Amino acid sequence: MYSVKSIDKLIKEFSNLPGIGEKSAQRMAFFISRTSKEYAKRLIEAIREVMEKVKYCSICGSVTQTDPCPICQDKTRDTSIICVVEEPWDIFVFEKAGKFKGLYHVLGGAISPTKGMNPQDLNIRGLMQRVRTNRIREVILATDPNTDGQATALYIAKLLKKRGIRVTRLGMGLPVGGDLEFADEDTLSHALNGRRTM
Amino acid sequence: MRLYKTDAIVLSDSELGDQDKIITLLSDQYGKIRAVAKGARRLKSRFAPAVQMPSYVNAVLYRSQRIEVDTFNECKINSPFLGIRNDLVRLSYGYYLVELIMKFIRGAETPPFLFDLVLKMLFLLETTPEKSLPVLMRSFELKMLTILGYRPYLAGCVDCHRRIEKSRQVYFSGYEGGILCSSCSRKRVGKLVSYEAIRWMKFFANTPLKKLANMRAGEKIEKELKVIPESYIPHRLGEDVLSYDFIETVQDLEKDGDLEKIID
Numbered sequence: 001m002y003s004v005k006s007i008d009k010l011i012k013e014f015s016n017l018p019g020i021g022e023k024s025a026q027r028m029a030f031f032i033s034r035t036s037k038e039y040a041k042r043l044i045e046a047i048r049e050v051m052e053k054v055k056y057c058s059i060c061g062s063v064t065q066t067d068p069c070p071i072c073q074d075k076t077r078d079t080s081i082i083c084v085v086e087e088p089w090d091i092f093v094f095e096k097a098g099k100f101k102g103l104y105h106v107l108g109g110a111i112s113p114t115k116g117m118n119p120q121d122l123n124i125r126g127l128m129q130r131v132r133t134n135r136i137r138e139v140i141l142a143t144d145p146n147t148d149g150q151a152t153a154l155y156i157a158k159l160l161k162k163r164g165i166r167v168t169r170l171g172m173g174l175p176v177g178g179d180l181e182f183a184d185e186d187t188l189s190h191a192l193n194g195r196r197t198m
Numbered sequence: 199m200r201l202y203k204t205d206a207i208v209l210s211d212s213e214l215g216d217q218d219k220i221i222t223l224l225s226d227q228y229g230k231i232r233a234v235a236k237g238a239r240r241l242k243s244r245f246a247p248a249v250q251m252p253s254y255v256n257a258v259l260y261r262s263q264r265i266e267v268d269t270f271n272e273c274k275i276n277s278p279f280l281g282i283r284n285d286l287v288r289l290s291y292g293y294y295l296v297e298l299i300m301k302f303i304r305g306a307e308t309p310p311f312l313f314d315l316v317l318k319m320l321f322l323l324e325t326t327p328e329k330s331l332p333v334l335m336r337s338f339e340l341k342m343l344t345i346l347g348y349r350p351y352l353a354g355c356v357d358c359h360r361r362i363e364k365s366r367q368v369y370f371s372g373y374e375g376g377i378l379c380s381s382c383s384r385k386r387v388g389k390l391v392s393y394e395a396i397r398w399m400k401f402f403a404n405t406p407l408k409k410l411a412n413m414r415a416g417e418k419i420e421k422e423l424k425v426i427p428e429s430y431i432p433h434r435l436g437e438d439v440l441s442y443d444f445i446e447t448v449q450d451l452e453k454d455g456d457l458e459k460i461i462d
């Protein structure tokens with residue numbers, strides 16, 4: 001079979017990216033092979049910069065260039081309320097909606113026992129530490145509104161309630177199923193206002 | 199066959215590209231089905247609410263000659279099992295149940311009675327008092343294993359076929375597939391269990407699920423019966439059932455004493 005070794009190598013790397021199948025990986029690799037040297041350089045540079053400069057915030061676990069992240073450092077934010085999300089990009093969705101003025105906590109996924117994702121694999125320990133050492137009034141559980149997200153919320157709620165902390169879950173307007181990252185600003189604001197105590 | 203309609207239980211999902219999900223279903227007539235739910239990752243998707251594990255749904259699916267996965271055309275919810283999905287203990291059993299089916303049913307055929315058993319179990323998982331859930335699950339496991347032709351051998355020693363007498367020690371071997379007498383247990387690996395535990399196993403294998411709704415076998419027996427999920431089933435499968443640990447994790451959380459261990 002006809003193949004070019006260097007391109008095959010690139011196809012293989014691209015197909016490891018989330019949501020990229022073999023066909024898309026092929027298209028991307030052939031695009032790179034024909035693109036200008038300048039574009040390829042910029043792409044390599046952008047990847048290198050992310051590798052070198054982006055790290056995880058030691059407080060909330062989000063991706064950031066400074067540690068702590070700008071949100072955790074922001075003195076104007078309400079430090080008594082924490083919104084717990086599955087992934088760093090969920091924060092971008094909330095920030096875009098602009099209604100939430102508290103702090104965040106990134107779990108790094110959701111409990112999914114059949115896929116081998118257990119509570120120990122998530123950044124729950126960090127959350128409990130924050131709750132213990134800071135004056136926290138409320139924790140909002142903004143995990144995805146699907147079964148795994150619900151399992152995660154139920155688990156964390158149980159831990160927090162034992163410590164006497166008010167736990168709420170995003171409510172009204174947020175349909176069951178789907179991923180939070182697809183929420184538009186209106187839906188998210190509604191869900192935030194309509195949050196229910198767990 | 200192009201369009202077909204079936205009742206099914208949602209077993210699991212995985213992401214497909216930016217928008218879609220691949221859903222694995224269990225049906226009575228068509229066995230295990232894998233189907234694409236277009237747009238199911240989006241929040242306002244018409245499929246997303248229906249394709250949540252472990253919902254009982256009625257689906258219209260499209261089967262193509264070219265690809266091995268089907269496509270959802272419609273999906274209505276028969277029962278969302280919110281009583282399971284909104285309760286951590288019940289949900290932990292739900293995950294385990296679903297994983298058992300995912301791993302034991304490989305092909306496009308569901309053995310007779312299995313679908314009804316799973317469905318019945320889901321309804322009972324919603325309503326059975328929490329304290330009876332371990333017993334209910336052991337009974338489900340034994341019934342499922344029977345249907346699949348993997349029922350543990352309990353009539354006598356697996357090796358020498360001698361009847362087990364009440365006065366003698368009994369061993370249970372997940373690897374050998376049943377009980378061992380004390381002399382055979384010297385050359386085979388088995389776990390010491392009580393004569394009572396074996397009697398309970400037989401009872402659970404033969405008693406209808408719904409009659410177990412308020413049943414307990416006692417803490418000691420229930421602990422012994424864990425040889426089924428912890429040894430017998432993994433040996434039949436040739437692999438672990440990952441979500442079994444989550445049941446235990448949730449049980450630990452229920453007990454106050456273990457809270458600090460989990461956090462610190």
Ligand SMILES: [Zn+2]
Binds near residue numbers: 060061068069071
């Ligand atoms: Zn931070």
Ligand SMILES: [Zn+2]
Binds near residue numbers: 355357360378381382
């Ligand atoms: Zn023997």
